[in-house]
Amino acid sequence: MGEPMNLRRLRQSEIVRGLVSDVQVDAKKLMQPLFCVEALKEKQAIPGLTDVYRDTEETILRQIESDLEAGVKSFLLFGVPAHRSKQDFHSDFTARAISQIKKRFGADLLLAVDVCLCSYTEHGQCGVLNPEGDHVENATTVSELAKFAVSYAQAGADCVAPSDMMDGRVRAIRNGLAAARLEKTLLMSYAVKFHSSFYGPFRVAADSAPKGKVLLKDRATYQIDFRNSKDAVRSALRDQEEGADILMVKPGLPYLDVLSTLSRDIHLPWAVYEVSGEYAAIELLAREGLANGPRAHVESWTAFVRSGAQIVITYGARNAKEWLKNG
Ligand code: PBG
Numbered sequence: 001m002g003e004p005m006n007l008r009r010l011r012q013s014e015i016v017r018g019l020v021s022d023v024q025v026d027a028k029k030l031m032q033p034l035f036c037v038e039a040l041k042e043k044q045a046i047p048g049l050t051d052v053y054r055d056t057e058e059t060i061l062r063q064i065e066s067d068l069e070a071g072v073k074s075f076l077l078f079g080v081p082a083h084r085s086k087q088d089f090h091s092d093f094t095a096r097a098i099s100q101i102k103k104r105f106g107a108d109l110l111l112a113v114d115v116c117l118c119s120y121t122e123h124g125q126c127g128v129l130n131p132e133g134d135h136v137e138n139a140t141t142v143s144e145l146a147k148f149a150v151s152y153a154q155a156g157a158d159c160v161a162p163s164d165m166m167d168g169r170v171r172a173i174r175n176g177l178a179a180a181r182l183e184k185t186l187l188m189s190y191a192v193k194f195h196s197s198f199y200g201p202f203r204v205a206a207d208s209a210p211k212g213k214v215l216l217k218d219r220a221t222y223q224i225d226f227r228n229s230k231d232a233v234r235s236a237l238r239d240q241e242e243g244a245d246i247l248m249v250k251p252g253l254p255y256l257d258v259l260s261t262l263s264r265d266i267h268l269p270w271a272v273y274e275v276s277g278e279y280a281a282i283e284l285l286a287r288e289g290l291a292n293g294p295r296a297h298v299e300s301w302t303a304f305v306r307s308g309a310q311i312v313i314t315y316g317a318r319n320a321k322e323w324l325k326n327g
Pocket of ligand 1: 114116118126163164198199200201202203208219274275276277
């Protein structure tokens with residue numbers, strides 16, 4: 001019997017711990033979501049998401065200015081139009097917001113824009129419903145999405161990010177961008193997006209919860225079932241094959257295993273979305289005095305990086321510099 005193995009020697013002080021650590025979260029790897037809401041009088045807080053707002057076309061510019069000062073470089077924009085319909089959607093509002101942001105800040109930031117129809121449809125589904133109202137039509141939806149993505153890119157988006165989960169949308173968007181000679185536009189696919197209970201605060205922010213008198217009540221027929229790990233692999237391979245530049249796993253913490261396996265096997269940059277519900281869960285713990293919020297956030301972000309993410313989309317990006325200061 002030898003001496004007990006001394007593992008505590010390398011844990012003895014913050015300097016030693018910092019020196020021997022092998023995972024580091026870097027603020028420039030974080031992407032900040034933004035919500036721009038048409039016809040809103042003044043910016044509104046979002047339940048559960050501290051320091052995150054539904055912005056007006058004016059307040060969003062001030063918000064970005066202060067985020068840039070805080071060191072944020074990348075943003076993910078969600079446009080929320082005032083008018084909703086069943087079909088014939090118009091991307092004008094979001095395109096206008098994009099061009100205003102790019103006109104003001106140009107190459108100082110990277111602007112990714114979410115591409116989905118859930119804030120545009122009357123029923124809140126991510127695409128066009130069939131006349132019976134029980135099925136999202138794939139082909140019709142994909143052609144709308146491609147049209148939207150091209151109009152966002154033409155307005156100046158550096159990256160388009162389809163989150164709808166229709167089949168074939170990555171290829172359609174890639175082809176649409178090519179036809180419009182938008183060869184620099186990045187395509188970040190929400191390739192591995194699960195049908196999750198953690199999207200609650202977001203659906204309030206983007207007014208995108210499924211609603212109304214239609215038969216289809218949830219997104220289970222297009223988002224990935226969390227009991228199906230093989231579907232996650234197929235979805236990622238498919239979107240790689242269709243021409244995505246960046247792939248994403250969403251949500252984050254409950255799917256670290258998926259992120260870890262896929263990022264080892266598929267050699268594209270991987271993003272992870274720390275979604276609204278998981279972010280809000282930490283905020284609630286902190287509010288109840290049951291956790292140190294900033295430390296818990298940094299712990300989660302570190303888990304994402306350790307599991308293979310190059311990009312972390314988080315509502316806390318604007319606080320990262322501050323929170324990352326202490327180790
Ligand atoms: C839209 C979309 C959703 C999120 C991002 N894009 C919600 C959903 O699919 O219902 C969730 C983000 C979050 O919860 O922070 N399709």
